[in-house]
Amino acid sequence: MLSALVRAALTQRIFVLGVALALIASGIFATLRLPIDAFPDISTTQVKLILKAPGMTPEEVEQRVVAPLEMELLGIPKQRVLRSVAKYAIADITIDFEDSVDIYWARQQVSERLAAAADTMPANISGGLAPISTPLSDVFMFTIEGGDLSAEERRTLLDWTIRPALRTLPGVADVNTLGGLVRTFEVQPDTAALAAAGLTTSDLAAAIEGANRNDGAGRINVGDEALIVRSVGAIRTLSDLGSIVVRRDGGAVTLLQDVAQTRFGELTRYGAVTKDGEGEAVQGIVLSLRGADANSIVRDVRARLDELAPSLPEGVTVEPFYDRSELISHAVMTVEEALLEAIVLVVVLLIIFLGNLRASIVVALMLPMAALFTFLMMQLTGMSANLMSLGGLAIAIGLIVDAAVVVVENTVERLAHEPAGARNPWVHLIFRSASEVATPVASGILIICLVFLPLLALEGLEGKLFRPVALTIIFALAGSLVMSLTVVPVLSSFMLTRTRHKEPLLMRILTPAYTRVLNLSLKRPFGLFAVAALGLVAAAAAYTQVGKIFMPTMDEGSIIMQTAKLPSVNLDRSVEADLAVQKALLADVPEIESIVGRVGSDELGLDPMGLNESDMFVVLKPKSEWRKPDKTWIVDEMRKTMETLPGIEPAFTQPIEMRTSEMLTGARGDLAVKIFGPELSTLADLAGRIQTTIQTVSGAAEVFTLSNDTTDFMQLNMDRLAIGASGLTISEAEDELRAMLEGINAGTVIEPGRRTSIVVRGDSVLRESPERFADVPMAAGGGSIHVGDIAEIRREPGAVKIERENASRFALVQAFVDGRDLVGFVEDAQSAVATKVVLPPGYRLEWGGEFENQRRASERLGLVVPVALAMIFVVLFVTLRSIRQSILIFANVPLALIGGILALYVSGQYFSVPASIGFVALLGIAVLNGLVLVSYFNQLLAAGHTVDEAVRTGSIRRLRPVLMTAAIAAFGLVPLLFADGPGSEIQKPLAIVVIGGLVSSTVLTLLLLPVLFRRYGVSPGSVRTSQKAATWSLISAD
């Protein structure tokens, strides 16, 4: 069948060339249109609900907002987990769906349930479904600088000019805004005057809402004409607001301005942005829609911002400080460079081994063609070009040419040994040499594809990360196989010449050397066995020493420093402290270009942090200006600086890393221990104890829990008697209190191009002093009453936030691990916690975090790898038709692993998922090498050689292809070894494993396999063992 393919190709040579050209053209076209991102889309089908409950405490948010919603949401089918967080004034509910679920269907379900639960929630709740974004969505961040604008003007510019302009771009899910001040029409009641007038803030709000509308009344006829009647009563200015009548008493009226001041104020702030230690800033974040092409979004955003630039106020500029496309282009460039270097190396190797430039060109042509074919397939299957898929291609470089190498090498060899007199037709010669190796090449490629099959079966994050790797490899290999059997023979027929070749220099050196060593090991096999056994022992020892992690951390080029302060800190102090941190860092660490810090919640509530939590986005200068080209060192320097700022706790991460780990477990950290149970205080206590226990485990870098963090509450225990006697109800009094501090909304003023809220809110003096607040008078029964008279005021600690999973409360302890492998750390931590912390009944623990992924991946691989091995075995058996020989080739596999593990150990890299992919690739190459050798031995045996002869001549004859494939595969990966752009951290361990493994595997294949084959390769008696009877034979297998 394969021969038929080769024959067909050779009979239609021009057609094949035409198809190849078409393929190249469409490949280039596909490449240009391929969406490019840094990472594959790793997000699950996730729907987020963000509800704002101004002024409400975490426990109230939980009971009045989260709990009723959860009751509804838990009924949605196909959901995996329902997580909620109740914080001050915000409820954040996340529903993870099964991967197969359509996101729009899921959102539809959630919004139906939300509507159903709306009646059971308090009236002043706002918010709803969050935009369709993923952890990779923060593609572009900027601040607004210059022009001497006030914080409020900058925010207005962002909210009403820039945001609407960017939101309409395709692929943009939303533009998140942070910092600055949101302008309001503020009505600040004079509490005493209000109370004396017998009015409450709710009366004011009601009066304002009733006096703010434009409307149309219909049409009125004037003669033959009709006029449209419009009544204008909407509030437009502060004086409109001030002249609203709030009370009528006989003929006298009380105007709003008699009992309140009207002025431009600002919304209660839940967060702020600071920049470079200089002051507050306003920040915008462009969120990309799930599945959109980040690169093109950033390009569009930049173009739109350029369009906007002339219309911005004088001197105002938009200063980007994070641009995903930079990371993407760096990452892609890393891989591209590696690809190009690999191609050059491969060509050089081909020339050295084949000593034939034309042949080298034919083989090298396969590289771009297979790559283009892969891009075409990626486009067709909707994959994006990212670190992982391009990394897959980089791995495949060494393997792509394998098939072509074998075909061309055989052709060159045949041409070289063509007897001078034989005048076979040119094309026929090519056909014979190609079809001769077609079967082993095809089964070899099939085997390599099979080894990558388990990766396709991975689930969860690792599945999303590594399926693209496996797919690109499979695409590339499949493409190269087909082309090797069609395009390569055709090209060979055009390009190769009949000129006889000398053996290239390299082979003239290597072959005799190899022959001597082979003879020696055939004579004294036990020395060789001892070396192999020693290698295995060393590898086993090294394996125990090599650390294990899930994924190496990709260097994104930026640092995020998360800081935590006292939970009860107020926004002003938090901002001050952030500025102090920024100043100190900029002074101490000259590598830092700029720092943008955000504290508290963003406008959309996608990342609602407390006022004590800040994310400092650190932009670094170009690497060339660093004192030491090492990011870890810079982080250490930053840590040192933070020691001069005690009381502010830092933690370090990176933009994508932070969002990814947040999405995965809803928590940040390598290890996340969840304690489930009903009572907050018990949970906090357990969390504290588990935290201290884990801290003692070696390797624990940062262990923390927010669950035993408390913040201070000023608790007003309402005195039912006093409040009843005053004629107020508790809820009236509570509404009044909220209006005093947080403010209540009283409608909107529609101004040209923007909508501004009207807020009734107490004097800022009240917010500055509990004593003043206790003295606030409220109208009650004709007189006035003070807060302090109707409630007992106490200062009490309370929870900062309440987290729930599937409607059960839990406390979280997070740990970051440093200088140690994660799995070992988790095992130690688990046993330490089991012995030291006793759980009360009704409480249980769950261990999650990064290590959870690692465990899931290894479980899944433990299942799939044996299946893949079995399939490879079947392929081997079908090819060789011998169980014995198949086992023999399999015996080659552990030998390949020796080099891989030792290389990992020597280089100090961890055993991680990329490293194990390296082992997978290695497995394939080792089996392929073995197959090439064994199938040739079999040919020789079939030609009547004795086993000993077959082994000797076969090994020597196959030295070149075996060395070539191994060398090409290894050198193809060498550029990855030296790359240091983003993404190289992931590819490096893989390259190390493959290169190390190839060395050991090739050496041992070339030496050990012949020895073993001679001993076990064929059943005794099935072939001749004596030399004599064969002397007359003229059949040549050469």
Added chain:
Amino acid sequence: MRIKLITALAAIVLSSGTAYAQDFSAITLSAQQVERLGITVQTVEKANSVALFELVGRVMRAPDDTATVVAPFAGTITKIHVLPGANIKAGAPIATIASRDFASTVSLLEQAKAEASAAATALARQKQLVELGLAPKSSLENAEVRVRSANAQVRERQSLGGAGSSADGQSGSYVVRAPAGGRLSNLAAHVGDSIEGMSPLASLTTSNSLWVEFQIPIRMLGQIAPGDIVTLPGGISAAILSVTDIIDPTTRSASATAALPDGFVAFDGQLLRAKLSRPAEAGDLVQTPARAVVQLAGVDHVFRRTTDGFSPTPVNVVGKTAEAATISGGLRHGEAVATTGLTELKSLAMQEIQ
């Protein structure tokens, strides 16, 4: 006496507080750390007075400086002569009121006057008769009684007409006049209103002195007494004149009154905020900014500056307003306490415990 009681109570609270309080160990901070965290310190001052709490009060007229103008007879107001707010002299007309009662009172007065003059005439004749010896001396006494009784009648009728009121010449109308010079602060009725006899028609303020009435919530009631000094905006002091001990059922508070000093510009009905303070008796009272006091494990602390850092020091706050806290014990004047960067210090103090 009361002050001693408070101090004693405070001492009990303080001692019990420290008994249960955790000891927070000192925080060592380098000069760089202090500077970077932006921690500022302020020197503790000796407190001359204890700042107890803040009061909200409403300005009012001193009650004894107010004169009420009364309309003596029921009737209908036909004319108002002055506008509210006008300064008037004693005897100036305020309102004209048409009144049947007045008319009948006038006629009764006329009758009484006639009777009195008749009685006087009779008495004079009787005297002549007695002098002439035509009548016994005893009859003279009888006539004198009649005269006295008739004069009393006249006086009563006259007084009914009111000191400040007089007929305006029209029959049945009378004019209400100002009983004293001053400012017409309030006019209760308008032209055309009918009013009852002896009802207040207007009030006159005869001087500019003002009082302020403070609402005293129950929780503060035991701590304030007449003679206490309140500090008004602008640093002006005023003494508490009286304190009621009746709780208003709806406002849950009693009231205290103080006289505003002369020259303090305020208006009737205006709301004032005042600080109640009391001269410090004990010598160890000190004063810090209110923000310097933080709670650690439920106990008030300040962060006292030491040579190499800060020491969390439990203190007893005897009085606190929005600006200042008065502290007894634990802190001496001249020492410095942290006034900013307290959250960082607090989290460091909490860490020490864990």
